[in-house]
Amino acid sequence: MSVIIIGAGPAGCEAAYRLARSGESVELIEKEAEIGGNLNNWYQLFPDRKQAADLKAKLRKNIEHPQIHLHLKSKPVAFSRQGDGTIQLTLDDGALITGKALLVASGFRTFDAHRKEEYGYGIYENVITSVELENAFINHQINTSTGHAPKRIGLIHCVGSRDEKICRLYCSKLCCVTAVKQAIELREMLPEAEILCFYMDMRMFGPGYEEMYREAQEKYNIKFVRGRLSEASEDREKRLIIKVEDTLVGKPLKMTLDLMVLMVGMEPAEGNDQLISMLNLQTAPNGFIQVSDPHSGTNCTHQKGIFVTGCSSSPMNLTDTLTDARSAAVTISEYLNS
Amino acid sequence: MNFWGFSISEARVIDYDKNDKTLAQIMATEVPSSKLCIGCGGCTATCSAGNLTEFNIRKLQMLAKRGENKELQTQLHKCMLCGKCLLVCPRGVDTRRMIWSMLRFINS
Ligand code: SF4
Ligand code: SF4
Ligand code: SF4
Numbered sequence: 001m002s003v004i005i006i007g008a009g010p011a012g013c014e015a016a017y018r019l020a021r022s023g024e025s026v027e028l029i030e031k032e033a034e035i036g037g038n039l040n041n042w043y044q045l046f047p048d049r050k051q052a053a054d055l056k057a058k059l060r061k062n063i064e065h066p067q068i069h070l071h072l073k074s075k076p077v078a079f080s081r082q083g084d085g086t087i088q089l090t091l092d093d094g095a096l097i098t099g100k101a102l103l104v105a106s107g108f109r110t111f112d113a114h115r116k117e118e119y120g121y122g123i124y125e126n127v128i129t130s131v132e133l134e135n136a137f138i139n140h141q142i143n144t145s146t147g148h149a150p151k152r153i154g155l156i157h158c159v160g161s162r163d164e165k166i167c168r169l170y171c172s173k174l175c176c177v178t179a180v181k182q183a184i185e186l187r188e189m190l191p192e193a194e195i196l197c198f199y200m201d202m203r204m205f206g207p208g209y210e211e212m213y214r215e216a217q218e219k220y221n222i223k224f225v226r227g228r229l230s231e232a233s234e235d236r237e238k239r240l241i242i243k244v245e246d247t248l249v250g251k252p253l254k255m256t257l258d259l260m261v262l263m264v265g266m267e268p269a270e271g272n273d274q275l276i277s278m279l280n281l282q283t284a285p286n287g288f289i290q291v292s293d294p295h296s297g298t299n300c301t302h303q304k305g306i307f308v309t310g311c312s313s314s315p316m317n318l319t320d321t322l323t324d325a326r327s328a329a330v331t332i333s334e335y336l337n338s
Numbered sequence: 339m340n341f342w343g344f345s346i347s348e349a350r351v352i353d354y355d356k357n358d359k360t361l362a363q364i365m366a367t368e369v370p371s372s373k374l375c376i377g378c379g380g381c382t383a384t385c386s387a388g389n390l391t392e393f394n395i396r397k398l399q400m401l402a403k404r405g406e407n408k409e410l411q412t413q414l415h416k417c418m419l420c421g422k423c424l425l426v427c428p429r430g431v432d433t434r435r436m437i438w439s440m441l442r443f444i445n446s
Contacts, residue, residue, distance in 0.1 A: 202376075214429070217373045221366070223403075226377060246352060248377040249400045255354035 002027050002069075003332055004089055004099035006076060006275070009037025010318060011310025011325040012105035013059040018329035020067035024336065027097050028063065029071045029089075031271075035060055037107050043137040045318060046181040047208035055318075071095070075271075079278050087305060101305050101332050104289060105325070106275060108266040108311035111160025111168070119159065119262060124234040127260045130155075130175065133182055142189055142259075146238055150193055150258035153186060154242060155179045156229050157199040161265030170286045172265035174317045176203045179263050180216045187220040196223045198244055206317060227253065232260060266315040279306055289313050299328040307332055357405025361443045365402065365436060372436045374429040375399065381423035381433055387416045395423055395433065402440055410444050417441075 003019050005012045008030035016026045034040070036059070042052035063070060071091065078090040082098075089097045113121035113129050121127045125145035128136075136142050144150050157179055161172040176199065183195050202224070204210040216222040227244035235241055239256045246253040268287045276283055281301050282290035289308050292300040299307050309328035310321040365372050375396075382388045382396040393416040401409055414437065423433040 214374060218370060221373065224376075246400075246404065249352075249397050249404070249406070251350055251352050251401075251406075253352040253354055253404065 001025075001086065001098060001100045003101045003103060003336075004087060004097055005029065005103045005105055007037065007105035007107055007269075007310075007312070008035040008063070008070065008072075009105060009107045009310065010039055010055070010059060011107065011312075011321050011328075012037075012103070013063050014322050014325035015103055015105060015309055015329045015332075016068050017059075017062040017065060018326050019332060020063075020065040022329070022333050024067065024333070026068045027071065027099060028068055029074050029076060029091065029097075031073065031075045033073050035063065035070070035072075038110070039318075041110075041131050041134055043134045044181070044185065046177050047206065047212050049181075071097075076275075076278070085305060100336055101307060102279070103328055103332060104275065104279070104281075104301075104306065104308045104312050105310050105328075106269040106272060106312045108315065109269050111166075111172075111264040111267055113159060113262050113264055115166055116159055116163075116262070118231045119156065119229060119260075120232045120234065120240070121262060124232065124240060124260075125238050126150075126234075126240060126258060127232065127262065129159075130178055130182060130261055130263045133186075133261050137182075137185055140189075142186065144238070144258050148258070149190060152194045152255070152257050153190075153196070153259045153261065154240075154255075154257040155183055155195070155197045155261045155263060157197065157263050158228065159262040159264050160267070162200065168265060168267070170315065171203060172315045173203065173205070174315065175263040175265055176201075177206065177209045177212070177317070179261075180204070180209075180213050180222070182261065183222040184212075184216055184220050187222065194223070195221075196225055198225050198227055198229055198242075200226070200228050206319060225253070266311060269312065272312075279303060281306065281308075284313070286314065288315075299324070299331040305335070307335075352404050352406055354404060358407075359403075359405040361407055361410075361440065362403045362405060364443060365399075365439050368439045369432055369436045371430055371432045372399065372439075375427075375431050376429055378428060380426040380428060381431075384422045384426045385417075386420065386422070387418060391416055393417070395437070399433075399436060399440070407444065410440055414441055414444060 002025040004027045016028045036056045074091045076089045080088045087099045087102050204213050226247045232240045232242045240260045284290040309325050387393045421434045
């Protein structure tokens, strides 16, 4: 009997590989046609600017392990337990999978920027999301909708995070550093452009992050304005007119941008609520899956034999996600051997 | 003569598109470390001039970076170039050189 893992993003793949190496057999279930999850939307990773595709290739190679059985384009539709506690999962193709433990690695989705209507995403042509910018980097093309190289670009932090108006009170943790990384990448492509980040707080918590922020200021000439965007409008040339308060000088500020990038936050994955109710788990106040203890039970849920890893339980950066997946593998091994 | 007792207040908003940012550019070139400021206020907290008068060196240089140079004309002369601000800055901004660069600009 094996360990079932839902989700073959970085967390699911890493946990599968570690469990397989310690002798467990793993059933890895992924709803998409390929593995990688949100990693597929990234071009380069922070802080070392590693190619996201390289990391994905490594994860894919790891899960070629003979003990791992990958089920692509599959979703769990029903869950039950046998008398001895064995977990039974029915997939949408009718297959029945049994396991001694279940690991939820369903990850996150990015905030739908349409919901923050006053920022004009989907209304003004030159408002894009950080995910779309990553895709533009993959294609090595940055242009405005009118086909010009942007002269002034604004990156707006905390879109879909730390905002009661859209019921998202938490910080998504990775968008500050993503903004700094993307600002640097923009600078490399557009040496003449003016690039500004509009932030509420700079949360550069990871190793190398604060150093990257410094470098962005000094070497790459990125400007940082502390103030939250209140609203944006469009002029006749399809540029954006934005209004913020420059809070460190205590004055309102307005300027036009050729391109505005919204740093979208993280939300529980699509189908998160259904998964929670199907597996009888608890929802955390932030909408993600509740873990059993914030210190000693970060991979445990309130159900025996059901574990959680990566962004299923809260927003995490990639480094922490992979670490958390290894931690989940250890937790599950301990559980199976107890 | 303000016959009706009404007047039009001057807009407080920083009009970044229209502001002349020559000084900001000079500062960035002459004193590259000035770009490292994170607005923590350590410099202002330690500044003797700032403790006794309206003078706020953190705010003044941030305004200059947005092309708001008006306050510099009336405030910057209060600095004694003592360099205390330089000693406390966590980002290693060469504040005294930055002030010197601003002074040269407004006096030219
Ligand atoms: S990481 Fe930064 S941009 Fe993202 S939600 Fe937190 S404070 Fe906002
Ligand atoms: S050098 Fe000027 S700004 Fe700095 S502490 Fe002395 S008086 Fe204040
Ligand atoms: S102490 Fe340095 S970083 Fe802090 S506000 Fe002054 S110049 Fe900026």
